[in-house]
Amino acid sequence: MAALLSLTLISPAHAEEISADALDHISGDIVVLGEIHDNPTHHLNQARAIAAIKPKAVVFEMLSSAQAAKTTLALLNDEKALDRALGWEQAGWPDFAIYYPIFKPLGDARIYGAAEPRDVVRSAMTAPLPEVFGPDAARYGLDKPYADTLQKRLEAEAQDDHCNALPEKLLPGMVAAQRYRDAAFARTVQQAYQDTGGPVVLITGSGHARNDLAVPALLRKLDPSAKVVSIGQIEAEPDAPASPDQPFDYWIVTPPTPRDDPCAAFK
16 A cells, blocks of 8 residues: 555646647656557647657557567658568557557657567466566565555456456456556666656557556656656547546547447457
């Protein structure tokens, strides 16, 4: 519980919905840019933020360290060649065409991959997190369980995210895997910051961009002197009421992208 409190207390006090135009003025030592993976507008917004920040390093949730090492300036200027070199389609992410705008403005920024091997993430669902993560687990809050009330809330959120179709016995493992990935992303971002001095940008799902429990909270615990800024992106219909406060420093609301019923696969 002490680890949880330390993360919560160092979260910023302000939170504000912004327009995409405000991205032209975003700055920070580390900027976490959230997304909904299949929304093309979210990637255009991330590209806009990168153009403003001019980061020295960009960390991608979607790339492994081996994939990141394959990127070159020549490939960044050739969408199809970069797609092939990264093996993007085989990795199961949405169409590379909607992600390519993020890569175009990178220039000579160093690219880091934060994706962990799938078998390692799977092992985090059942094995003790310190055992999977390694000797630095305590620095990332993985040495202590969540409080029971928080654990149950996160399990309920995981169930809701999966159309209430998961066996209950899987829910603790889903929460553990999310914790592991948050910590792994934070570790890679911290390494990029130490290597380059920043600014560093993380491209990740909005769930990993949350101030309360996810990557920004871990980064602030690791280095309270660094200015960490989290930007989440969420979807709402144009005529929906104003969104309530979200767990980010700033957030952008966009129309939903057209997609098939995500629950169809569970029926």
